[in-house]
Amino acid sequence: MEPIRIMVVDDEVRMRKLVKDFLQKKGFEVLEAENGEQAVERFFETKNIHLIILDVMMPKMDGYQAAAAIREYSQVPIVMLTARDSERDELRGFDIGVDEYITKPFSPSILVARVEALLRRSNGGRKETVEAGGIVLDKTAHEVTIDGKNIELSYKEFELLNYFMENAGIALSRERILNRVWNYDYFGDARTIDTHVKKLRSKLGEKGEYIHTIWGMGYKFEVER
Numbered sequence: 224m225e226p227i228r229i230m231v232v233d234d235e236v237r238m239r240k241l242v243k244d245f246l247q248k249k250g251f252e253v254l255e256a257e258n259g260e261q262a263v264e265r266f267f268e269t270k271n272i273h274l275i276i277l278d279v280m281m282p283k284m285d286g287y288q289a290a291a292a293i294r295e296y297s298q299v300p301i302v303m304l305t306a307r308d309s310e311r312d313e314l315r316g317f318d319i320g321v322d323e324y325i326t327k328p329f330s331p332s333i334l335v336a337r338v339e340a341l342l343r344r345s346n347g348g349r350k351e352t353v354e355a356g357g358i359v360l361d362k363t364a365h366e367v368t369i370d371g372k373n374i375e376l377s378y379k380e381f382e383l384l385n386y387f388m389e390n391a392g393i394a395l396s397r398e399r400i401l402n403r404v405w406n407y408d409y410f411g412d413a414r415t416i417d418t419h420v421k422k423l424r425s426k427l428g429e430k431g432e433y434i435h436t437i438w439g440m441g442y443k444f445e446v447e448r
Contacts, residue, residue, distance in 0.1 A: 227250075230274075258282050357370045358430055
């Protein structure tokens with residue numbers, strides 16, 4: 224079984240070692256980064272990071288900026304560590320998409336317990352595979368097969384197909400797709416969705432017909448019967 228991989232991001236070596244030691248005692252595999260910029264680079268270089276523990280105050284790129292950059296492409300659980308305890312700071316983190324907020328100083332044991340609970344929540348209560356019309360989407364392996372054959376999708380194409388399949392039969396506006404798949408408020412035009420849908424349809428071949436255009440609104444994924 225693949226180990227659960229956690230990235231610890233903090234510019235303080237002592238803090239990284241403290242958290243790393245406690246996590247490793249619980250059997251987690253731990254990666255380290257010393258600032259937000261390095262964290263973003265390592266996140267996209269490394270496959271299957273299951274959770275990120277992210278300090279707020281760091282050089283080059285702070286925790287909020289790093290979390291926002293990662294959230295643009297991934298829903299990986301994020302635990303934010305901060306010396307601040309104001310409601311405004313916490314709300315800023317939650318607006319970005321941070322899952323947990325822990326104020327320093329903290330008990331490492333409590334941090335590990337929060338991490339374990341968050342991992343259970345992120346993996347539990349949802350199907351790991353979605354199937355429709357010969358398409359099988361495996362969230363855990365991040366793979367898609369059509370009639371048993373693997374197809375290669377980009378990260379955003381995968382997330383888009385997943386969102387379509389989970390909402391089969393529901394008309395989805397472009398704005399709703401942007402907010403859920405791109406996970407940010409989009410202030411330009413929505414043609415980026417149309418471009419991704421065109422590529423996704425092409426890769427799905429005949430199954431691309433399941434993605435129906437709703438003129439003037441958006442799209443609907445529906446398997447013809």
